[in-house]
Amino acid sequence: MSNQIKPIKLNFFLTPPHTCPYISEEEAQTLFLSPEVHTDTLLYSALIDKGFRRSGEHIYRPHCKSCNACISIRIPVEKFKLNKQQKRCLKKATIFNYKTEPAHFNQLHYQLFDKYISTRHQDGDMYPTSVHQYKEFLLTDWLESNYLNFFDIKEQKLVATCVYDNVNNGVSAVYTYFDPDYSRYSLGRLAILKLIEIAKQNSLDYVYLGYWIKSSQKMAYKGEYRPLECFVNDEWRYLS
Template sequence: MRHTLPIAPQFYVTAPQPCPYLEGRMERKLFTALQGEGADQLNNSLSQQGFRRSQNVLYRPSCTDCAACLSARIDVSAFRPNKSQKRTAKRNSHLQRRANSPWATDEQYELFRRYLDTRHADGGMADMDVFEFAAMIEETPIRSRVVEYADPDTKELIAVSLTDVLDDGLSMVYSFYDPEQPQSSLGTYMILDHIDIAREAGLPYVYLGYWVPGSPKMGYKARFAGLEAYMQGEWRRIKNPDDLNETAHHPLSTAPIAEQVAGIQLPDRHPTKG
């Protein structure tokens, strides 16, 4: 079904399908195309309203009877590493960071396949081939980087993050790493390093994607100080993740689609010149 604001873009809703995070529930997404000369402005504006990018599409959860899936970000100024995170940063401090243009390589794909086969063999991306992987990395109409982490001695690629550069932060679109190094906590390390990059660049936030309180797959995001979640039209600081479970599955948690679309703020396509 199509939903249209007074000016472009147009918004659509996906058909319900099984939720990958909460058993027995169905997910649905609200989405729009990301294209044209205003793509950067649209991406910045909708990212600040809980949307995420996947290639040239921006989407946000819009489930009928569940609001458990929340867009999450870290307020860089409020972040303080805990003892475990300090150990993780020290353990991986030898890794060499390389920030490149969004271009897919065979080495990236090999690491990506090992990661999926070990960690997400039954996930929605499990069948992604090399051409689809290249599309995920390269089909971006906005400012993106591939941030690689490699062993300085062996030159072996250890971890990768596809990262968008927003006006107010870094958005970690998708990341993957060597599944044979669970003791290294590479997923956590990449987030810690992105917090450092954002701080050095003067950017206030690191966007982590979606977080589902109560989902074991998402639990690591709740361990970061300064965590914020986009709820009912605003970003809220999360002090106790357990408090969110009480309202997440209430039947009135999600507004009708028409109300959701009407509440979306679009960027000014013709800004006034000073």
């Protein structure tokens, strides 16, 4: 009897061209895995290793005709070295406690998400927020997804949450939202540093950071982590 795993057929569909949300003069297209395909951690782990990401239940990858600015990136955690800015970030973070829990919907997290979007991203397509949108964007039933929560020790309140997924060889950052009153603590940067710690503690190889556009100011922080691996021409290579 053969123990060989049978290959499965994956169906994808391509969206019509639409205005790129990051580069205004470009048109974007997105390749989606068909929702008819049964998805699990094993399949998603294979796809994220090929540059795919998830948004809620949907797995996708940019597939633009005239632009390849969106680059999937990951941090090899055992080789990662803190820079001066990141060391300062960790030093300031002593006012926080951290707790992980399975990702699920509750009003506390939603209210924090709403405050973040309403304050920082009124120009984006997630404003105004809704409970349905929150669930559709962040939560999934077929993957082990978690909250990394940051609590102000003195005030005893939730001030930030990083939603992340467990995949076979690492953790994948999905989205971080925080109380804008705590912006001075660089909580987006801090969340990634804490994910690196979580990956190391669990003997995992990578932290996946999603897509990076070098020319985008909003994504500049993703290029701060070194060494950094980029998925280019169907292979992972170190960013020079």
